[in-house]
Amino acid sequence: MLQLPQLAWKRLTVCSLYLPPNSRVSKLSLAELFGQLPKPFLVLGDFNSHSPAWGDSRRDGRGRMLEEFTAENYLIILNSGEQTFVYSAYHSTSAIDLAVASPSIAAECSWAAHSDLCGSDHFPIFLTLSSHCNGNTNTTFNFKKANWNRFGDLCKLFLDDSLADIEHFTSKLLDAARSSIPFHKGTKNKTRVPWFNQECRQALRERKKAQRKYFKTPSFENFVNFKKQKAKAKFVIKNSKKQSWKTYVSSLNSNTSSKTVWKKIRKIKGKNVAPSCHFKKDGQIISNLKDHADHLAETF
Template identity: 80%
Template sequence: MLQLLQISLEKTLTVCSLYLPPNIPVPKLSLAEFFEQLPKPFLVQGDFNAHSLAWGDSRRDGPGRMLEEFMAENDFIILNSGEQTFVHSAYHSTLAIDLAVGTPSIAAECSWAAHSDLCGSDHFPIFLTLSSNFNSNVNTSFNFKKADWNRFRDLCKLS
């Protein structure tokens, strides 16, 4: 399942929610095709159902290994802080299978945190927070047809 949202503030950011079902292998090529379609910069958040020590899980599996390699090959940044994101009630254990991934430019402006309450789910809500620097670049444009050229000329003479 895939949900996509593009946000335009002073900068444009693509935000995507992704779900990869458990026990169904996703080929690296399919993952590459998906990520190639996303306008940059982007944040992808979702249930990847993959295990790796790199994002805080207690074990590493095939999908986790493949994701680690894919992220490194493409210079994508995993934003997770190492906190657990999922409670497996049948085994009374916690896992880290929910990931947030970003392009380097946006990852530097983003912080990741898991909520401490499940809020009725088996996944902890994840908070991604953009720094205020993300909106700091405002493009200024001028309409030269509306300029007061006489005043401009006078001001230039004064300096």
């Protein structure tokens, strides 16, 4: 998972790379690939190479070659030393998933492996780029703690007939809001999906518990239990998605608008749906943007 804030660079090249374990890879072939990438760049993927330089317990020929290649070309491997892959058959782990960055952005990158396999044999990787701002910070207003009296007084003070254009009006309105409405603290909330229920939550909890037990004591019994809980969680989630979709489809009729259909589909997929903004005037809900503007103009 790559988290990108508002970057200082105009462009960032991101390349996904997979190197099969039995294929021949040379410095020349890597040089040809990396030479085509506009800088700054990130190369992310399964390199199937082993080296203690990025946390693996052993060093192979490809790992040694990759060490030399990155050093000769002044490239930075961002891995922190955490394991990224689980060999279930051998009850062992390794670090074969790498993130390689050009030196100009390496200092802005933060690499971390997830603590849960999430049903895969590779740990999900979180790569965060923080350039002059934090992409995780939630900067939305907390309207539940707003001082509306202060906001109203500031609007009367700031918003007058001298504001000739919408840019100045918006700027003054935001100044009033920032002075009277606090921001939410912490990180952004995760996107909720309608199919994720208590059964899914419990299945994931059991899978994580079995994974921790297996990693702590890699016995055959714990391995079998981990595989069983992993399969169970996969089945429960798949079945929940299926049932949720069936329930939704059965609720559709000829009067259902296409907007409602696509909004629900985006929600099922876990994509953020922009919240609707409404005003209430004389007991009536106002949802049209033009009516919003007219209402604000009449009020202030």
